[in-house]
Amino acid sequence: MTERTTETPRHPAPVVVVAGALYDRGRLLAARRSAPADLAGRWELPGGKLEPGEGPEEALVRELREELGVEVEPGERIPGEWPLKPGYVLRVWTARLLSGEPRPLEDHDELRWLSRSELDSVDWLDQDRPAVAEAGLRLPER
Ligand code: CDP
Secondary structure (H helix, E strand, O other): OOOOOOOOOOOOOOEEEEEEEEEEOOEEEEEEEOOOOOOOOOEEOOEEEOOOOOOHHHHHHHHHHHHHOOEEEEEEEEEEEEEOOOOEEEEEEEEEEEEOOOOOOOOEEEEEEEOHHHHHHOOEOHHHHHHHHHHHHOOOOO
């Protein structure tokens, strides 16, 4: 039998994808993915992968700046963690729009601000639905 000299973890730490429940004036931002093909046309909370050494709130601020061209202030984490493709998990933070008007600069082809009563009006990615429900409960009045 060969000795193992280096330990390979059976379950390496998953890649964390951070997404934002972005609020402005009592509405939540929904973003329609333009790629990859199997996700295109479905709606999500915008975000992306944590980079090495980056904190989740820091990653959220960076991703929303890159994808939407806005500055945001992260708020609380929405409790829970949702599996994406194997090796990836989704974590969601609330965030408040500080400046800029979101534009679909990267990854999306349409954006929509939804009031509480409109939350079910778009075809959310399955993995985002629990977080969207929680985000709706936390939607500020204005
Ligand atoms: O921008 P970056 O390449 O870092 O990440 P991304 O491509 O936006 O997201 C990484 C993965 O997480 C993709 O498979 C997305 O579909 C998924 N994702 C998701 O399922 N729900 C979200 N709210 C955000 C990302």
